[in-house]
Amino acid sequence: MNYIKINPSDNVAVALQDLVKGEVVEGVTLSMDIPRGHKIVLKDLKAGENVIKYGFPIGHVTRDAAAGTMVDHTCIKTNLEGLLDYSYQPALVDIPDAQLKRTFKGFRRTDGQVGVRNQIWVIPTVGCVNGICQQIVDRFKAEVAGREGSVDAIVAFPHNYGCSQLGNDHENTRTVLADMVHHPNAGGVLVVSLGCENNQLDAFRELVGPVDESRVRMFKTQEVDDEVEYGLQQLREIFAVCSKDVREDVPVSELRVGLKCGGSDGLSGITANPLLGVFSDWIVAQGGTTVLTEVPEMFGAETILMNRCQDVETFDKTVHLINDFKEYFMKQGMPVYENPSPGNKAGGISTLEEKSLGCTQKCGKSIVRGVLKYGERLSVKGLNLLSAPGNDLVASTALASCGCQIVLFTTGRGTPFGTFVPTMKISTNTPLFEKKGNWIDFNAGVLAQGEPMADVSARFIDFVLAAASGAPVNNEKNGYREIAIFKSGVTL
Numbered sequence: 001m002n003y004i005k006i007n008p009s010d011n012v013a014v015a016l017q018d019l020v021k022g023e024v025v026e027g028v029t030l031s032m033d034i035p036r037g038h039k040i041v042l043k044d045l046k047a048g049e050n051v052i053k054y055g056f057p058i059g060h061v062t063r064d065a066a067a068g069t070m071v072d073h074t075c076i077k078t079n080l081e082g083l084l085d086y087s088y089q090p091a092l093v094d095i096p097d098a099q100l101k102r103t104f105k106g107f108r109r110t111d112g113q114v115g116v117r118n119q120i121w122v123i124p125t126v127g128c129v130n131g132i133c134q135q136i137v138d139r140f141k142a143e144v145a146g147r148e149g150s151v152d153a154i155v156a157f158p159h160n161y162g163c164s165q166l167g168n169d170h171e172n173t174r175t176v177l178a179d180m181v182h183h184p185n186a187g188g189v190l191v192v193s194l195g196c197e198n199n200q201l202d203a204f205r206e207l208v209g210p211v212d213e214s215r216v217r218m219f220k221t222q223e224v225d226d227e228v229e230y231g232l233q234q235l236r237e238i239f240a241v242c243s244k245d246v247r248e249d250v251p252v253s254e255l256r257v258g259l260k261c262g263g264s265d266g267l268s269g270i271t272a273n274p275l276l277g278v279f280s281d282w283i284v285a286q287g288g289t290t291v292l293t294e295v296p297e298m299f300g301a302e303t304i305l306m307n308r309c310q311d312v313e314t315f316d317k318t319v320h321l322i323n324d325f326k327e328y329f330m331k332q333g334m335p336v337y338e339n340p341s342p343g344n345k346a347g348g349i350s351t352l353e354e355k356s357l358g359c360t361q362k363c364g365k366s367i368v369r370g371v372l373k374y375g376e377r378l379s380v381k382g383l384n385l386l387s388a389p390g391n392d393l394v395a396s397t398a399l400a401s402c403g404c405q406i407v408l409f410t411t412g413r414g415t416p417f418g419t420f421v422p423t424m425k426i427s428t429n430t431p432l433f434e435k436k437g438n439w440i441d442f443n444a445g446v447l448a449q450g451e452p453m454a455d456v457s458a459r460f461i462d463f464v465l466a467a468a469s470g471a472p473v474n475n476e477k478n479g480y481r482e483i484a485i486f487k488s489g490v491t492l
Contacts, residue, residue: 007055037266037348058354105469115184126162126197149243175375187242195222253287258399265412266348269358272410277364300353317371418475
């Protein structure tokens with residue numbers, strides 16, 4: 001099949017490959033070429049009439065659209081506007097516990113968490129010491145080359161913040177960095193401070209709370225004679241402890257996986273995102289945890305998520321999650337619903353409703369068990385929703401910050417980046433996988449070529465568990481590891 005009609009009530013189909021004028025789709029002869037991922041009109045639409053995809057309106061046409069033509073962002077307008085009132089109308093599908101329990105090889109930490117990596121992280125409290133942190137890491141890596149033991153990587157995480165920030169921005173920086181200190185993928189952490197920044201080390205240490213001081217060290221560069229040599233000595237002592245850590249069999253119930261998409265195209269909601277949905281339900285059935293974020297990309301599909309909330313309290317938190325983000329847009333004087341990027345539009349996504357209906361498929365059908373504020377750490381197993389924007393690096397950092405050990409990232413356009421945990425790329429189409437094999441880890445495009453979901457999802461489960469057990473993903477092979485912290489206010 002070279003096209004798909006996703007829902008019986010849809011009045012458009014989607015091209016699974018480039019189609020040419022004269023081909024027949026659902027009994028309709030194409031009057032123009034249709035690129036892969038774009039929408040084909042199946043019946044004549046009058047101006048103002050809704051376009052139906054996934055069984056839901058994704059906007060209305062701004063001009064007449066004849067059957068056999070393509071509709072895209074140039075002739076579709078969103079139906080969304082302003083804040084909405086919501087009512088809880090539960091439609092819950094309980095995922096039964098899995099009969100066959102799977103395991104992976106992970107690192108058990110003394111605080112009860114499990115890491116899928118054993119790394120040493122050097123974290124600056126302020127951007128002023130980024131260079132010092134990198135120099136410490138470079139010299140230490142050269143020093144221990146060839147005798148790393150179980151240490152997977154030694155990484156500095158530069159950022160621009162920690163000073164000249166107020167209010168929420170200041171707290172966001174402190175919270176995310178504190179979350180990193182407690183992350184189970186870090187066998188050891190060195191926190192490096194300048195000494196005069198807003199993010200004062202003593203206050204930060206108090207925010208972090210109790211730590212294993214054989215693995216976590218902190219110091220102010222202004223208070224030591226040679227900050228690089230001092231940092232090296234701290235790393236030597238940390239390394240002596242965490243290089244002896246060993247992997248052991250751990251149940252999948254200890255996995256916490258972030259769900260993210262970026263550079264989406266018209267196949268995202270047909271191949272890669274549904275694959276993550278099946279995987280998310282499988283993790284939940286194993287007793288594990290998945291987290292969906294990108295709140296602006298829930299707009300238009302939010303009622304589906306709200307009605308999957310386990311109770312009224314969780315529903316109310318989800319309403320706040322959605323409306324608080326809408327109000328953030330409005331306070332900034334920005335349009336709430338102009339989300340699809342140029343790459344999205346080129347790939348066949350025309351409105352925010354269309355993007356959201358595809359985006360939210362990443363979390364399958366499970367009941368929503370928890371709702372997290374930005375920077376808040378996971379406390380409830382099962383499917384969680386997390387407050388963060390759609391920006392790829394900010395959202396991925398937020399997923400890792402809440403405690404996810406891995407981020408699964410679907411893409412139809414391709415992207416190389418990674419955050420501070422393994423960031424696995426899943427392509428929506430085979431040509432992207434074939435062209436960018438150094439970026440893409442797994443190809444979901446075979447679903448559009450007829451491979452059954454059951455077969456693809458079984459291979460994908462094995463692939464993710466191998467990564468959780470230590471197999472590096474491409475962002476790690478390439479050394480692409482970054483953090484980005486959400487900022488909304490002034491810089492002094």
